[in-house]
Each structure stands twice: as C-alpha cells, then as structure tokens.
Amino acid sequence: MPDTSVDSGPYPQPPRVFVADIGGSYVRLGVSDSPGSVRLLESVPTPVDSWEAFGATLQSLADRHIGQTRSPLVISMAGAIDPASGVICSSNVPCVSGRVLGAELTDRLQRRVRIANDADCLALAEAVEGAGAGHDVVFCVVLGSGVGGGLVVGGRVAGGARGISGEWGHGLPVNTHVDFNGSGHAEPLSALRCGCGRMGCVDTVGGARGMERLNAVLNGEQKDSHTILDDWRQGRDRAQRTVSAWLALVSEPLAAVINITGASIVPACGGLSNVSSLIDALDAAVRKRTLREFRERVVVPGAFRRDGGLIGAAIIARQDDCRQP
C-alpha cells in the first residue's frame, strides 16, 4: 500500500474533495476524504458525441452525489488543455473538443470545475503518494495502448506551454537499427508512420499496439500484446525477438528523458506495466543507457494502476484552493 502519511507540501488540505475521471467509455465520480484514498461513488457511460448529453450526465451526477454544497470538482481526462485559453482538445470525447470546458462546466454545475490532463494526474499521484514519493523529479510513463507520460517536479506538474509536457511518445524518433542479441551487429528496421504525422515516434512501437506492430513487422504475424508477452515469458523465439527489439527501442529514448529531466524514479503505469517481468527488463535496459549510474531501480511499477487519475485529481484539488467557486 502506498504511504499515505507523505507530506504533500504547504498547500491547503480541504478534508473532502470531489473528483471525476472521464474516459472514452465511462465517467467515474469519486470522493476523497483523505490524501491517498478515493472512494468511487458512481460510474456511468460517457456521452462522447453530444455536448448536451455530456453536460446533463455530469449535472445529474453532481446533483446526486455532491448536492447543494458548493464543493469544487476536479476532472481528470485525456486531452491537451491550453493553460491560457482553457480550450481542450480531446480525441476520445469529441463533443468537448474546442470548448472552454472548465468554465462551461463551472457555469452549468454552479461550482468550480477544473480540468486536468489524465497523464498529469497519474504522474502527480505517483509522485506525491505513490511509487515516486520522496523523489524531487518524477517522470511517470504510461505504457497503455499508446505511450504517454507526465513530469512532476517538487510535487507539482510541470505543465508546459499549451498544457503539453511529458509527451515522450512523440517527437523522439526510435532507432532504425536493432542489435537483437548484443552481438554488436545491428539489423535495420524501417521507421513506422505515427498517428501524429511524423515518422518513427516512440508511440509507433512503445505501447501495446506498438508492440503488436513491431511483432508484425519482425515476424510477419498478427498477435495481440498479451499473447506476445505470454510467448516471451515462455521463451519462444519470435516473441523473444519482438520483446528484445521493444526493450532496445523504448529504453533508449526513456534513458534520454531521464538524462534531460534529472528524474530519479520512473513509475510505470498503463496495461503493459502489469507485466512485472517486462518492467524489470525495461529497468535493466534503461539503467544500461543513462548517463547517471543508478545502483537501485529507476523504472518501477506504479502504485496506482486503476485510480491514479482520481487520486491525482484529488491532490490537485488539495494543492489549489479550489474551495471557493
């Protein structure tokens, strides 16, 4: 269990905060009565195409669970939020894209609503109350269907210009040669086109879909990431080849991120992080490549696999004085 006695800084600590995690499938509303814990109140399907239905869903959740109190609500969701304008760009909930979401929901729900990026919330949860507690610079990697991340320095998210930071999945090209067996002989590997329009981003190979793409390119077979990883743990040749390439391609840019940010711990979250032997192998591969010599583990399993978004949103609610609408 994470240490919930960690002092998260000289910030206001309202006793009870309301938080929501909004994904492409579900809106999950929770309440946190103390740091490090969130109780789920209700989960309902996310209206992704209708703004009116989206607003009405949040309104009815707030009416049912928050009631007449003016308690603020902090929402964790995927998307880039421009810190100057408040405009959100969301790929998995299209009906909110282009809206000043926090301000519009504040009007509708008659309470202060703050929107925070989900990877930032996860990173904050890990940095303050999870696997990164006690470290000043924490880089949290999300190895889900794609690759994401969040950077926390001194217990605060490094927000960055236009609300984008920690996105190591794009812009850092992976190597186009792989030394599969450490022999010094590297085989060529074609760069894959990324969804962002560039070629060879970490996201093209780094998440579960990327591992599957890599397996298809190297072995000419379509297998899902669970099967590839099961085969890898059983020592099967083709999966060994795929996962060796994955480890080499992902560990290099991750070591570069550590060199650049000075992170001393990298909690890993997302679906692939549930395979502890993969995270063990990634840690070993990263430590071979960082400038700083780490005697202890640097890539570790995250402490919050499921509720990191909600826990991080609760930390934001306590760090900022959101109590007054």
Ligand SMILES: [Zn+2]
């Ligand atoms: Zn990209």
